[in-house]
Amino acid sequence: MSPIVADGLGLMAFGMGTVFVFLILLIFATTIMSKLVVKYFPEAAPVPAKAKKAPAQGVDSQLLKVLAAAVKEHRSRQK
Template structure:
């Protein structure tokens, strides 16, 4: 075999391999498209049911005086330590 015959055989093998890959990819695209259409037809996507929006609970108008006293004492204690 001379180099020309080897080169031609390599080109033939390359074209056969690329043709096989191209054929596989085209068939894969066709099969996936068909499966998508079949699944969409026989198993439609469920429509989500919208729930009414919950109203936010209003903040209580009354503030606990004991809580204010505890917070005030904690702030005073912290400031006395920081000085």
């Protein structure tokens, strides 16, 4: 094997080793940072949203029947 090919292979191995070590360090760093964030900045408990009641006044019963029929027809066509 010629010296230039040996030098090329050595340089390739060094470069690939450097990238491999960097990626391993990156994995450890992100894992540690993730654990620190979870420990010191815990996620706040979600506040349940209050259910809004539809106003019973002013809603036309015929309109509700038409809407219910339209929804039922739409769902029957999807099957």
